[in-house]
Amino acid sequence: MVQTVSAKKTDKHVVFTRGLKVLSPAHKEVKRLKKDAHLPSIHGDKVWNSSFLVMDYLARNKPPKTSTMMDLGCGWGLLGIYASNKLVKRVVAVDADADVFPYLALHQEINGAKNIDTLVRRFEKLKKSDFDGVHTIAGADICFWDALAPVLHKMIKKAIKAGAKRVIIADPGRDPFYELVAMCEKDKALACKVVEKTTTKPKAACADLMIVTPA
Numbered sequence: 001m002v003q004t005v006s007a008k009k010t011d012k013h014v015v016f017t018r019g020l021k022v023l024s025p026a027h028k029e030v031k032r033l034k035k036d037a038h039l040p041s042i043h044g045d046k047v048w049n050s051s052f053l054v055m056d057y058l059a060r061n062k063p064p065k066t067s068t069m070m071d072l073g074c075g076w077g078l079l080g081i082y083a084s085n086k087l088v089k090r091v092v093a094v095d096a097d098a099d100v101f102p103y104l105a106l107h108q109e110i111n112g113a114k115n116i117d118t119l120v121r122r123f124e125k126l127k128k129s130d131f132d133g134v135h136t137i138a139g140a141d142i143c144f145w146d147a148l149a150p151v152l153h154k155m156i157k158k159a160i161k162a163g164a165k166r167v168i169i170a171d172p173g174r175d176p177f178y179e180l181v182a183m184c185e186k187d188k189a190l191a192c193k194v195v196e197k198t199t200t201k202p203k204a205a206c207a208d209l210m211i212v213t214p215a
């Protein structure tokens with residue numbers, strides 16, 4: 001059970017951005033979760049910068065208010081929390097690593113986010129029915145190994161076939177991400193574009209966003 005968590009403006013381990021409170025890995029509540037042996041093992045051990053650029057893109061390219069968004073490879077879940085608080089009716093936060101979800105729950109509490117369902121599932125194991133009612137699928141920093149490019153391409157095809165209207169994957173420029181872009185660009189069932197985004201908040205960052213829609 002999460003106790004009342006302090007997230008004051010004066011706390012140097014809390015970042016305030018885009019209406020969110022984001023705890024740093026050095027925050028005492030995060031350290032407490034680590035001590036309780038919640039040790040994410042596939043890089044879900046902090047909030048990655050590309051997620052802020054996806055938030056900015058979604059703020060200007062909004063999904064329908066009554067829709068469901070999937071936060072893919074959610075890690076600590078800030079992208080889904082942002083969407084739940086500002087954009088959509090429901091969020092499904094998906095990750096292969098069950099140990100990320102206590103960090104999501106902690107951030108959900110301090111940000112007062114409702115209507116977030118969680119699903120422990122690998123990208124490659126997502127079923128057609130997991131995309132039921134999902135309009136937008138967004139994933140930040142999730143294509144970082146060569147093996148993930150074909151896995152995500154196959155999953156994107158399945159999601160679009162199941163009725164998803166848009167898939168957004170963001171990455172700061174790793175080779176597997178561009179392999180994924182090449183696969184989606186070649187695929188006649190998909191329409192694909194890449195846009196470059198930058199931000200200075202909460203720190204300087206840039207990422208390419210691949211936006212995939214049905215062809």
Ligand SMILES: C[S@@+](CC[C@H](N)C(=O)[O-])C[C@H]1O[C@@H](n2cnc3c(N)ncnc32)[C@H](O)[C@@H]1O
Nearest residue numbers: 042044047048051073074075096097122123140
């Ligand atoms: C670099 S972290 C990014 C986390 C979050 N999206 C963010 O921006 O802060 C990558 C996340 O993808 C998850 N992940 C990696 N491979 C996965 C797979 N095959 N299926 C589902 N989740 C996966 C990891 O557990 C981790 O939480």
